[in-house]
Amino acid sequence: MSGRKVSERTIRRISHYARCLRTSRANGDRTVTSSWLSGQCGISSAAVRKDLTIFGEFGKQGSGYDVDDLLVQIENILGTCDSPSIIIIGAGNIGRALLKSGLEGTGGYTYSAIFDIDPDLVGTKCAGLTVKSMDDIHNTVSGFKKFIAVIAVTMGEGQKVVDRLNEAGCRSMLSFNLEPLKLPEGVEIRYIEVSTELDMLTHSLEK
Amino acid sequence: MSGRKVSERTIRRISHYARCLRTSRANGDRTVTSSWLSGQCGISSAAVRKDLTIFGEFGKQGSGYDVDDLLVQIENILGTCDSPSIIIIGAGNIGRALLKSGLEGTGGYTYSAIFDIDPDLVGTKCAGLTVKSMDDIHNTVSGFKKFIAVIAVTMGEGQKVVDRLNEAGCRSMLSFNLEPLKLPEGVEIRYIEVSTELDMLTHSLEK
Numbered sequence: 414m415s416g417r418k419v420s421e422r423t424i425r426r427i428s429h430y431a432r433c434l435r436t437s438r439a440n441g442d443r444t445v446t447s448s449w450l451s452g453q454c455g456i457s458s459a460a461v462r463k464d465l466t467i468f469g470e471f472g473k474q475g476s477g478y479d480v481d482d483l484l485v486q487i488e489n490i491l492g493t494c495d496s497p498s499i500i501i502i503g504a505g506n507i508g509r510a511l512l513k514s515g516l517e518g519t520g521g522y523t524y525s526a527i528f529d530i531d532p533d534l535v536g537t538k539c540a541g542l543t544v545k546s547m548d549d550i551h552n553t554v555s556g557f558k559k560f561i562a563v564i565a566v567t568m569g570e571g572q573k574v575v576d577r578l579n580e581a582g583c584r585s586m587l588s589f590n591l592e593p594l595k596l597p598e599g600v601e602i603r604y605i606e607v608s609t610e611l612d613m614l615t616h617s618l619e620k
Numbered sequence: 621m622s623g624r625k626v627s628e629r630t631i632r633r634i635s636h637y638a639r640c641l642r643t644s645r646a647n648g649d650r651t652v653t654s655s656w657l658s659g660q661c662g663i664s665s666a667a668v669r670k671d672l673t674i675f676g677e678f679g680k681q682g683s684g685y686d687v688d689d690l691l692v693q694i695e696n697i698l699g700t701c702d703s704p705s706i707i708i709i710g711a712g713n714i715g716r717a718l719l720k721s722g723l724e725g726t727g728g729y730t731y732s733a734i735f736d737i738d739p740d741l742v743g744t745k746c747a748g749l750t751v752k753s754m755d756d757i758h759n760t761v762s763g764f765k766k767f768i769a770v771i772a773v774t775m776g777e778g779q780k781v782v783d784r785l786n787e788a789g790c791r792s793m794l795s796f797n798l799e800p801l802k803l804p805e806g807v808e809i810r811y812i813e814v815s816t817e818l819d820m821l822t823h824s825l826e827k
Binding site (some may be wrong): 419422424425428429431432453454455490491492493496497499503505506507509510511512514516522541560561563584585586587591593595601603604605607608609610611612613615616617618619 | 626627631632634635636638639660661662673697698699700703704706712714716717718720721723724729746766768774787792793795798802805808812813814815816817818819820821822823824825
């Protein structure tokens with residue numbers, strides 16, 4: 414399935430299905446219906462069925478979808494059957510909050526390491542991990558098959574971090590920093606921007 | 621300009637222009653060129669000029685755009701010339717990290733209040749604000765002309781919070797919770813979902 418072009422919107426919906434299926438599996442459910450997924454995700458049943466048939470015939474009319482089978486298929490599409498390690502760069506407010514909140518039970522990811530450039534923070538503990546120096550990054554990530562770096566550093570420090578990550582072979586980043594970051598070809602970055610989300614909500618309030 | 625249909629993608633780009641313009645204003649710059657905005661935002665100059673002409677003729681060929689004028693026009697479009705108050709629901713890891721990180725210098729917003737249901741947290745201080753009880757929400761927001769609620773509560777508590785916010789007249793929410801939340805018509809919600817962003821990056825890594 415990998416290499417197949419799937420739109421960002423579809424991946425987003427499928428990611429939501431995966432989350433709901435993990436919850437239902439944790440609750441001991443064996444099967445789910447498209448109308449249940451529809452209700453959980455706020456997407457029409459017809460759209461859910463259409464999404465799921467893109468990748469093959471998972472469900473049987475009337476009897477619903479087998480939770481385990483569907484989740485395996487979806488995780489194959491997402492690539493989360495073999496989840497990348499997640500590292501956090503920046504042990505400030507946001508970095509520490511992400512680590513404390515954790516990712517278990519949602520996407521099947523775990524935070525594997527946290528780094529900072531501040532010598533006062535290096536060596537301190539947070540949610541069971543010891544904050545490492547940025548100098549250790551190459552050494553740490555060399556043990557990972559694949560990884561994603563979450564960037565949560567002070568404004569103005571983003572590009573330096575990205576350059577260090579590139580040297581360490583990082584191909585995938587999620588940035589909480591608002592700075593526009595320059596990346597070499599083939600490296601993917603996504604941004605989580607609270608102030609842009611607020612701008613979009615504010616614009617809607619004006620209507 | 622309000623009421624005009626502007627696409628989400630356009631609003632997102634305009635939000636980025638506004639952020640760059642605030643930085644250049646803080647640096648004492650009087651004018652900026654479309655190629656400067658292009659470089660800062662990672663968007664082509666032609667696309668920047670096209671975006672800006674949608675809303676009228678702000679710039680003069682060759683002399684660039686007046687920073688103050690352009691920012692006023694953009695803030696009129698976004699509605700951030702008269703920014704809504706931002707409240708946080710949930711004084712846990714994420715809520716406190718957001719408050720400590722602040723919003724000044726980015727979107728022109730400020731966090732006005734933080735609430736929690738946990739009596740152990742109510743009354744504690746965080747970044748200069750005292751955590752209020754959810755029972756005070758109606759009283760607090762009645763003093764605001766308009767407001768947006770940022771939801772950062774424990775998994776499973778989201779819908780209860782949304783219901784309380786609806787009772788208090790909230791029309792706009794930004795949720796860090798992964799639960800799908802049910803809202804009455806006319807209430808807008810946006811989600812910040814770290815695990816979905818990671819799923820999208822993981823899918824790209826597979827290609």
